[in-house]
Amino acid sequence: MTSFRYERFATDGAARLGRLHTAHGAIDTPAFMPVGTAATVKAMQPESVAATGAQIVLGNTYHLMLRPGAERIDRLGGLHRFMNWSGPILTDSGGFQVMSLAKLRKLDENGVTFQSHHDGSSHHLSPERSMEIQRLLGADITMAFDECTPFPATPAQAADSMRLSMRWAVRSKAAFVERPGHGLFGIVQGGIYSDLRAESARALIDIGFDGYAVGGLAVGEGQEAMFATLDATVPLLPEDRPRYLMGVGRPSDIVGAVLRGIDMFDCVMPTRSGRTAQAFTRRGTVNLRNARHQDDPRPLEEGCACPACRSYSRAYLHHLIRSEEILGPMLLTWHNIQAYQDLMRDLRAAIGAGRVAAFAAEAAAREALGDI
Numbered sequence: 001m002t003s004f005r006y007e008r009f010a011t012d013g014a015a016r017l018g019r020l021h022t023a024h025g026a027i028d029t030p031a032f033m034p035v036g037t038a039a040t041v042k043a044m045q046p047e048s049v050a051a052t053g054a055q056i057v058l059g060n061t062y063h064l065m066l067r068p069g070a071e072r073i074d075r076l077g078g079l080h081r082f083m084n085w086s087g088p089i090l091t092d093s094g095g096f097q098v099m100s101l102a103k104l105r106k107l108d109e110n111g112v113t114f115q116s117h118h119d120g121s122s123h124h125l126s127p128e129r130s131m132e133i134q135r136l137l138g139a140d141i142t143m144a145f146d147e148c149t150p151f152p153a154t155p156a157q158a159a160d161s162m163r164l165s166m167r168w169a170v171r172s173k174a175a176f177v178e179r180p181g182h183g184l185f186g187i188v189q190g191g192i193y194s195d196l197r198a199e200s201a202r203a204l205i206d207i208g209f210d211g212y213a214v215g216g217l218a219v220g221e222g223q224e225a226m227f228a229t230l231d232a233t234v235p236l237l238p239e240d241r242p243r244y245l246m247g248v249g250r251p252s253d254i255v256g257a258v259l260r261g262i263d264m265f266d267c268v269m270p271t272r273s274g275r276t277a278q279a280f281t282r283r284g285t286v287n288l289r290n291a292r293h294q295d296d297p298r299p300l301e302e303g304c305a306c307p308a309c310r311s312y313s314r315a316y317l318h319h320l321i322r323s324e325e326i327l328g329p330m331l332l333t334w335h336n337i338q339a340y341q342d343l344m345r346d347l348r349a350a351i352g353a354g355r356v357a358a359f360a361a362e363a364a365a366r367e368a369l370g371d372i
C-alpha cells in the first residue's frame with residue numbers, strides 16, 4: 001500500500017519541484033486542483049478533466065453532507081466511485097463554506113450549527129463530524145476543521161479566531177483515522193498579522209500534520225497583503241511537507257505564490273469564468289461575449305491543445321456564448337482548466353531548469369500585452 005509521502009526533486013529559490021504520493025496516485029507539484037464542489041468539476045466529464053493533465057480534484061464536506069449526504073455516498077462506494085474519478089481527491093473541511101453559504105449559523109467552541117441553504121434543515125459541523133464525513137467520502141487528503149477568519153479583522157479578532165482553529169486542529173488530528181496513503185493537512189490562520197501567523201504555524205507543527213495549508217487568504221485582502229503574509233508564513237513551515245494555498249487564484253497570484261514556496265492551489269476561477277465567457281490566455285483574459293470576436297477565424301489561443309483551440313474559431317465560441325448554447329461553457333471551461341494545467345506544467349519545468357524567476361517575468365510581460 002502506498003504510504004502518504006512528499007518527494008522534493010529540486011528547488012529554485014523558495015520554489016520547489018516535487019511529487020505527492022497518495023492512495024489514489026501521485027500529484028506533481030506545484031499543482032492546480034480543479035474544484036469539484038458537488039462531486040463534479042462543473043461542465044466537465046472526469047475523462048476530460050484528466051485529459052487536461054489535472055491529477056487531483058477537490059470535493060467539499062459542506063456541500064456533500066447536505067446533498068446527497070456523506071453516509072449515502074459511503075453506501076454507494078465512496079466519492080471516487082460516485083463521481084468516477086480514480087485519482088486523488090482532496091476535500092475541504094466545510095468551515096469556510098458554512099460561513100459563506102449557510103443561513104442562521106451559531107458558532108461555539110464545539111463547532112458550528114447551521115441551516116442548509118437548500119431547504120433550511122438544521123445541521124452541525126465539528127472537528128469530529130468533519131473528519132468522519134471526509135472519511136466517509138474517502139478523501140485522500142483531509143483538511144482540518146477550521147474557521148476561515150473574515151477579512152478585515154482586528155488583531156484581537158484574528159487572534160481569537162486563529163486560536164479557536166488551533167484548538168479545532170488538535171481535535172481534528174485526534175479524530176482523524178490513519179490509513180495508508182491518506183493524509184491530514186493543518187490550516188494556518190492569523191489574518192494578515194505576521195506574529196499570529198507564526199504562532200499558528202508553530203502550533204500546527206507541534207501537533208504534526210502531513211501537509212500545511214495557508215488559510216484565511218484570498219478573502220479580499222489583495223495580492224500585496226497576500227504575498228506579504230506568505231513571506232511571513234511559508235518559511236516557518238516544514239520543508240519536507242507540501243504547502244497548499246487555499247482558494248488561490250488568478251495566474252499571477254499562483255506564479256507569485258510558487259515563487260514563495262507554495263506547492264498546491266485550488267480556485268473556482270477557471271471553472272466559474274468558463275461559465276461566464278471569460279477565457280484565460282497567456283495574454284490575459286478574453287471576454288468572448290465581446291462582439292469584436294464575431295468574425296475572428298483564429299483559435300482562442302495559438303498552441304493550446306484543448307478542443308476549443310484545436311477545432312473551433314473565436315467566432316464560433318462567440319456565437320455559442322451569444323446563443324447561450326451549453327457547448328459554450330463546456331468548451332471554455334475545458335480551455336480554462338487546460339490553461340491552468342499548462343501554467344503549472346511550465347512552472348514545474350522552469351523550477352527543474354532553475355529559471356523560475358525568469359519564467360515569472362516572461363509570463364507577466366506576456367499577460368501585460370493584452371489580447372489582440
Ligand SMILES: CNc1nc2c(CC[C@H]3O[C@@H](OC)[C@@H]4OC(C)(C)O[C@@H]43)c3nc(N)[nH]c(=O)c3cc2[nH]1
Pocket residue numbers: 035036037058059060092093094095096097143146147148149187214215216217218219246247248266267268
Ligand atoms: C476563494 N478564497 C478562499 N477559499 C478558501 C477556502 C475554501 C476553499 C474551498 O472553497 C472553494 O473555493 C472558493 C473551493 O471549492 C470547495 C471544493 C468548496 O472547496 C474549496 C478555505 N477553506 C478553509 N477550510 N479554510 C480557509 O481558511 C479557506 C480560505 C479560503 N479562501
